Amino acid sequence: MNKQNILEKILEVYQICNISSFPLDCLDLISKCGITCKSYSSLSRKKQEHCLLVSEEAFTLKNEIYYNDKILDKRIRFSLIHELGHIMLNHKENRSEAEEREANFFATNLLAPRIVIHYSGCKNLADVIKRFDLSEEAAGYAFSDYKYWLRKAKLQFPDTDKQIYEHFFNTEINQLVWSISECECCFFYPAYNGSKVCPSCFIANLKKHQNSFDVQEYALDLLRSQKLYGDI
Ligand SMILES: [Zn+2]
Ligand SMILES: [Zn+2]
Structure with a gap:
């Protein structure tokens, strides 16, 4: 699946879940997508141990997401949306490296769309961390990718970004709302x-x-x- 298709999927999620501002409420968004999300701590001790062997952070099993709720909120947000990406992009079990990259691309762009980083006036890493409630690592990647995106967008503005802009545009204030x-x-x-x-x-x-x-x-x-x- 190419980047354009993944961005279209992200737009679909914004529309289905009626997302209108940031930072996203990840658990709420996943439930609006109709997907069950279970925290490790809600399971029996034996199952918890098994989950930790599969992943320290999160994983997907039969289209249900399991996540370690003992991990810091900011970090688990990315893992949760990464797992949502696997489901929304129809990845099967035994995922390839390419599918892992696709889920990462889905997560970083859904949590902090480049056009919203731009219009919300983020000037540095600290702005991105605060506005989108991301870990330093996730925000660092999003911000450096945003700078690359901006150079390209100035030459040719991508259609999917126009649609994301329209989704968040509010006619009352005549601005993109973040x-x-x-x-x-x-x-x-x-x-x-x-x-x-x-x-x-x-x-x-x-x-x-x-x-x-x-x-x-x-x-x-x-x-x-x-x-x-x-x-x-
Ligand atoms: Zn993955
Ligand atoms: Zn008022």
Whole structure:
């Protein structure tokens, strides 16, 4: 399976699971894909020992994912999505090296899509770790691959990335959305992309404090978007 096909599978997962922000909730995403996920600690001691012999981190058996919940959260996130990759990409047992690489490509791009690294303004490794809740190793790979992706995307923008952009694009704020939280002002509407308030409260505040430095800074923040693919 080539990279383009894997990216199409990732887009399918975003659509099926209705993913709209990052970092992803991996266990929730796997369950929305209709796949059962069992932690080692939920099994009998004997089964746990057997699991640890198969893998210290995670493995797939009969389309069910088993994972070691004693491993640090950030690290197990990648392993979980790697195993999901094997299932979504229809890999059989006794996987080849090529299939392992495909599952890694699936995991790194699903957890931190290169176009979202770009539009969320990640400038360094620490930004990628924080925004996508990845281990240093996984974020390091994603960030160096992003730089390679960016060089290529500037020459020719890949179709699948356009579709991923469209999936995360929000017409209310006219931007790609990478994070959603609850508005700290009305506690009702969503606040986007690291902002503390929703668009309606922002406008209301702007009218109240036209000259406040904070509001002006915030308005500037909203205007700063890194154009690559452009508006849709
Ligand atoms: Zn694997
Ligand atoms: Zn609000």
